[in-house]
Amino acid sequence: MKVKIEQHRIKGARFLPSPNCNARPEDEISLLVIHNISLPPGQFGGGHITELFTNRLDPNGHPFFAEIEELEVSAHLLIERDGCMTQFVPFDRRAWHAGRSCFQGREACNDFSIGIELEGTDDCPYTDAQYECLIAVTQTLMTTYPQLGPETITGHSDIAPGRKTDPGPAFDWARFLAALG
Numbered sequence: 001m002k003v004k005i006e007q008h009r010i011k012g013a014r015f016l017p018s019p020n021c022n023a024r025p026e027d028e029i030s031l032l033v034i035h036n037i038s039l040p041p042g043q044f045g046g047g048h049i050t051e052l053f054t055n056r057l058d059p060n061g062h063p064f065f066a067e068i069e070e071l072e073v074s075a076h077l078l079i080e081r082d083g084c085m086t087q088f089v090p091f092d093r094r095a096w097h098a099g100r101s102c103f104q105g106r107e108a109c110n111d112f113s114i115g116i117e118l119e120g121t122d123d124c125p126y127t128d129a130q131y132e133c134l135i136a137v138t139q140t141l142m143t144t145y146p147q148l149g150p151e152t153i154t155g156h157s158d159i160a161p162g163r164k165t166d167p168g169p170a171f172d173w174a175r176f177l178a179a180l181g
Contacts, residue, residue, distance in 0.1 A: 001132050001133065001135075001136040002136065003133075003136045003137050003139075003140040004140065005091070005140055005141070005144050007090070008090035008091040008092040008093075009087055009090050009091070010077065010085060010087050010137065010140075012085075013077070013085040013086060013087045014084070014085065014086045014087070015086070015087050015088075016050060016053070016054055016086055016087075016088055017054075017088065017089075018053045018054055018055075018074035018088035018089055018095070019054070019055055019072075020053065020055065020072045020073055020074035020088075020089075020095070020096045021074055021088075021089040021093045021094055021095050021096060022093065022094050023093060023094065024092065024093065024094045024111060024112070025094075025111050026111070026112070027092070028111075028112045028147070029091060029092075029112060029113070029114060029145040029147060029148065030112050030113075030145075030147035030148065030152055031103055031109055031112055031113035031114070031148070031152050031153075031154065032113065032114050032116065032138065032141060032148055032152060032153045032154070033097065033098055033101075033109060033113050033114070033115045033116070033154055033155070033156055033159060034116055034118065034134075034153065034154070034155050034156070034166075034167045034171065035075065035097060035115060035116065035117045035118065035155075035156045035166050035167060036117065036118050036119070036120040036121060036122065036156075036166040036167045036168060036171070037049055037075075037078075037117045037118075037119065037120075037166075038119060038120060038121050039051075039052060039057075039062075039064070039065075040062045040064045040065070041064060041121070042121055042124075044080075044081050044119055044120075045080075045081070048061070048062075048065070049078055049117070049119065050078070050086060052068070052071070052073065053073065053074045053075065053078070053088045054088070055072065057069070072096060073096050073097065074088045074089050074095045074096050074097060074115075075088060075089070075095050075097045075115040075116060075117040076088065076089045076090075076091055076095045076097070076114045076115050076116060077114075077115075077116045077117070077137065078116075078117045078118075078119065079116065079117070079118050079119065079130050079133050079134055079137075080119045080130075081119050081120070081127050081129070081130065082127070082129050083127070083129030083130055083132060083133040085133060085137070091114055091141075091144075091145070094110050094111060095110065095114075095115050096110060097110060097113075097115030097117070097156075098110045098113060098115060098156065098159060098160065099160060099163070099164075100160060100163065101156075101159040101160045102159060102160075103154060103158075103159045109159050114141060114145075114148075116134065116137065118130050118134065118167060118171075120167070120168075120170065121168065121170070122165050122166060122167070122168020122169060122170060123168060123169065123170050124170055125170050125172075126167075126170060126171060126172070131172070131175060131176060131179070134176065135176065135179045135180065138153065138176075138180060139180060139181075142180070150177055150180055153177075155167050155171065155173075
């Protein structure tokens with residue numbers, strides 16, 4: 001699978017702009033954060049992640065949605081179970097994905113990171129299509145943004161320990177990192 005980036009966007013990915021982003025304080029992209037998300041929790045499909053990231057989630061659509069109604073979150077990219085990609089924020093902008101976070105002593109990881117959400121849960125294996133897509137995207141990101149490398153790829157749980165658990169034990173880090181070469 002080949003992936004190209006043009007004007008800070010994945011060519012061929014569906015683009016749905018999220019209002020939950022802003023300018024980066026510096027022109028730096030030096031961290032890639034892997035997340036997971038499912039809405040409602042543990043359920044896949046239905047378009048609710050897209051609705052959340054674009055502030056269109058109906059709080060009456062599920063009891064859990066009422067709990068997260070006030071959230072203003074986004075990610076740069078969502079990779080669904082079938083490998084389809086949706087980009088919400090251009091890579092040169094700051095997506096609101098990491099929250100309170102710290103990587104190697106640097107706080108506010110949103111300032112210098114790209115956030116990729118995998119549709120999934122901590123304990124449900126990710127699909128081959130998701131790994132294939134994530135690997136291709138990551139290889140392209142590392143070429144496009146040379147400060148990114150295997151040593152600057154992390155999970156949300158690693159930059160927000162005790163607060164976040166994703167991408168969880170179901171994510172096969174060895175498989176992913178080995179495939180990057």
